[in-house]
Amino acid sequence: MNYVETRLAKLARNGDRRAFIDLVELYKDKIYHLAYRMLHNVQEAEDIVQETFLRVYTNLHRYDEAQKFSTWIYRIGTNLCIDRLRKRKPSYSLDADVNDGEGTDWYSMLSSLDPTPEGELLLSETQQQVREAIDSLPEKYKSAVILRYMHDMSLQEISEVLEMPVTTVKTRVHRGREYLRQRLEREEML
Secondary structure (H helix, E strand, O other), X not given: OOHHHHHXXXXXXXXXXXHHHHHHHHHHXXXXXXXXHHHOXXXXXXXXXXXXXXXXXXXXXXXXXXXXXXXXXXXXXXXXXXXXXXXXXXXXXXXXXXXXXXXXOOHHHOOOOOOOHHHHHHHHHHHHHHHHHHHOOOHHHHHHHHHHHOOOOOXXXXXXXXXXXXXXXXXXXXXXXXXXXXXXXXXXHO
16 A cells, blocks of 8 residues: 555645645546546546546545555546546547547557558557557446556456456456457458
8 A cells, every 4th residue: 555645645634735736746647548548538538637636635534544545536537437428429430530639648659669651550550440449348348448458457456446346347357358359350350
């Protein structure tokens, strides 16, 4: 358990503004990346970060110091993303610019072993396929897969964040991974 975060949460709960600012600094990028991976929209991801910290601030008195702070804040951020996804009307377009034309995302930071333009084009197409496959994941698998493979969380941590049994998380990660494998194999055949 990270005692620094627990200590910062205690201090922030008692009115220490600097401690809360330190918590924001520790987690703002992590929550942004989580939200962006789930929502694929820069503005919505930024909104989720703000909403997450607003909820953290107003609910610090509810934080149970027996649990990891990271689990608590990820749960808040994930639940906000899931709520946002549920409110969305499906509007998927395979022609849409996936990263909204701003900045770089996780996929574009993958290193290429082949620096030629052709190699970069193939890598870019593969990244696009993976991105689209993740976008197409059913909602119940998407959060588990993103937390597992993009945030490197253990099944136990995901269980705590999503508030579901580890066996359910394990099943959702497995089925999500299988869905991605099948989807990417189908695209490879085309």
